[in-house]
Amino acid sequence: MCRCVWFLFVFVLLIGGTKPFITRRRSCVGTNGGWSAWSAWGRCVCDYTTGTGTQTATRVCNNPTPKCGGRDCEGSTIQSIWCDASPKCCRKTNGGYTSWSWWTDCTCDPSTGKGTSGRTRKCSSPAPSCGGLDCYGPEIESKECTVDPSDVCWRCHFPYIYIRNVLCVHIVLLAVGSVLLITTLAICWASRKTRNGRIANEGGGGLVVMSQRAHSCPMTRTEC
Numbered sequence: 001m002c003r004c005v006w007f008l009f010v011f012v013l014l015i016g017g018t019k020p021f022i023t024r025r026r027s028c029v030g031t032n033g034g035w036s037a038w039s040a041w042g043r044c045v046c047d048y049t050t051g052t053g054t055q056t057a058t059r060v061c062n063n064p065t066p067k068c069g070g071r072d073c074e075g076s077t078i079q080s081i082w083c084d085a086s087p088k089c090c091r092k093t094n095g096g097y098t099s100w101s102w103w104t105d106c107t108c109d110p111s112t113g114k115g116t117s118g119r120t121r122k123c124s125s126p127a128p129s130c131g132g133l134d135c136y137g138p139e140i141e142s143k144e145c146t147v148d149p150s151d152v153c154w155r156c157h158f159p160y161i162y163i164r165n166v167l168c169v170h171i172v173l174l175a176v177g178s179v180l181l182i183t184t185l186a187i188c189w190a191s192r193k194t195r196n197g198r199i200a201n202e203g204g205g206g207l208v209v210m211s212q213r214a215h216s217c218p219m220t221r222t223e224c
Helices: 002-027 158-202 205-212
Strands: 045-047 052-058 078-083 107-109 114-120 140-145
Antiparallel strands (some): 045 052, 052 078, 107 114, 114 140
16 A cells, blocks of 8 residues: 555656646747847057057847747857057068179188178068068178189288288378478479579678578668
8 A cells, every 4th residue: 555655656746747847848939049239349459460440349149049949140249440540550560671782793801811792682671660570581691702813902812912002001101202392392492592583683782681680671671
């Protein structure tokens, strides 16, 4: 008797517990999702890929939330518009090298005794800006070359160049000094000759005048 009552009690509990579940499953109706209203526009933020400012607004698919197999919301959750973020906003640009220049003429390098030629390029195509990376690689390139044997002035021999330069400087200074000395002597000679001619024309009294020139000038003369 007790066992029958026990089984009957368990059966009633099972029937009573599953009925609400069955009822809930039958009452679930598919609901498609719907968008909420757009949020307020955010602050103006610089977009370094384009160099312009942007503002964004967002929305959520919760009005209502899709359930029971309903479709999700269609469209984007974010929208953006342009805004003025100057003057700090700029486009991030990495640096780029220009083309190599022509090789320079082969010149002597006295430190090595060899001829060298070089070429250059600049990091300006474009120049790095707004936090962009600098150019990678050297800006100057050089190579050895053969100096023209007929170009005696640039023979790759350090002692010869040093001695030649010193001799050239001394020769130039000697030539300039000689010209100045000759010019000075010529002027002095011409001035002395002119003075002697004037004294000879004035007669013997000129000797007296010359001796007294250091003290006073005679009243009869117009120049001393």
